[in-house]
Amino acid sequence: MLNVGSQPALNQPGQNSLWPLPPFPTQSPPMLLAAVPNSGPTTGGNTVLLIGMGLSNVTNVSFGGTPAIVLSQDFPLGLLVSVSAPAHAAGTVPVTVTTTAGTSNAVNYTYQAPALPPTAASIVPTSGPVTGGTPFTITGTNLTGANVLFGGVPATGVVVDPSGNSLTGVTPPGIAPGNVPVTVITPNGTATVPGGFTYLAVTPTADSIVPTSGPVTGGTPFTITGTNLTSANVLFGGLPATGVVVDPSGNSLTGVTPAGLAPGNVTVTVVTPNGTANVPGGFTYTAVAPTADTITPNSGPAAGGTPFVITGTGLTGGSVTIGGNAATGVTVDPTGTLLFGTAPAGTVGNQPVVVTTPGGTATVPGGFTYV
Structure with missing residues (x-):
């Protein structure tokens, strides 16, 4: 028998078969x-x-x-x-x-935040030698990750400040003297520095020459030391040296002296496409000691008046004595190897013939015989 005090049985006629309903499930938050x-x-x-x-x-x-x-x-x-x-x-x-x-x-x-393109407000300094190597600073904004081009040539050693508002670097060599654009390139864009950068021609310096003197006949090998000597020519008293070769560093050159116009000191000038420089102290041309090889004819009347020719070297500026008496009408050819003159009156017999130049004296072998 059903206990009327208990929970109604399921499936009772006329009652819902789901009664009583189970608890409604609770949905969890996402x-x-x-x-x-x-x-x-x-x-x-x-x-x-x-x-x-x-x-x-x-x-x-x-x-x-x-x-x-x-x-x-x-x-x-x-x-x-x-x-x-x-x-x-x-x-x-x-x-x-x-x-x-x-x-x-x-x-x-x-x-x-959106990536911002760089700005470049200024560069210091605004100029430097065309050889490059000038340290520079660019100020601006958003410079992180930047490279810098000078006329399309990349700068070296570029370092950006952590703030991104300045960078430093070293200029590359320029192609030629003159102004070039300076471009800052970052992953977010480019910026051009107002005014760009001006490459300056590098003038030479000439510090010394070795040796400092040589014969007026020229032909003395020399070395000049200085800076920026590339493509140089050298003038000695306005006359061009020969065989000029410049060291690849541009800090020295070698060559051969030209013949000088006369003994004495002359200005030595180094000339390059970017300017000139004078070597301190210049170069001193020294007189060449003469040589006297022959006299033709080697005899003549004691009354004098015999035209003669002396052969030798370094005869420029020379004078001649025969037996101690000065010859007359003495001239020297441009090469300094022929001396012309007229014998003075002298004492019968063989007399010494002496040639005297600014560079010294020379005695003609065999002398001159008065008859």
Whole structure:
């Protein structure tokens, strides 16, 4: 018999077979696992896929308190929600999803400030030698990751300050003297420095010459030391030296002296495409000691008047005595190897013939015989 005090039996005629109803299940709040991508621009508008569980029936998606536009959701699975990120200031914000079951945990999303192109306000110094090697500083903004071109040629040793507002480097050699554009190149753009950079022609310097003297006949090998001597010519008293060769460093050159116009000191001038320089002290041409090889004829009347020719070297500026008496009408040919004159009156017999020049004296072998 049924105990009337107990719970009514199921399936009683005229009663609901589910009575009494079991407790209604409670739905859990959504759970977020990731936002893909987890960063984007401050302007928003990019699509972000939210991955998690229980994401059905989404009523709101928040990016740091700013609602996003829900583009799609995979109802009824509730694993994915696609949204359009709202605009927001730069920084990291929490992202949450709210459904009819509640609000999820937060995942992080970072708003990135837009990359800014560089600016280049100035360069110091504004000029330097065409050989390059000038340290410089450029000031501006957003210079991180920069390279610098001088007339299209990359600078060396470029280092950007951590602030991104200045950089330093060393100028490359220029192609030629003159002004060139200076361009700063970063991953986010380029900037040109106002006024560019001016490459200056490098004038030579001439510090010394070795040796400092040599015969007036020329032919003395010499070395000049200095700087920026590339492509140089050398003048000795205005006369060009021969065989001039400049060391690749541009700091020295060698050559051979030309014949001088006369004994004495002359100016030595180094001439390059970028200017000239004088060697301190110049170069001293020394007189050449004469030689006297023959006299023709080697005899004549004691009354004098015999024309003669003396052969030798270094006879320029020479005078002649025969037996101590000066010959007359003495001239020397331009080569300094022939001396012409007329014998003076003398004493019968053989007499010495002496040639005297600014460089010394020489005696003609065999002398001259008066008859």
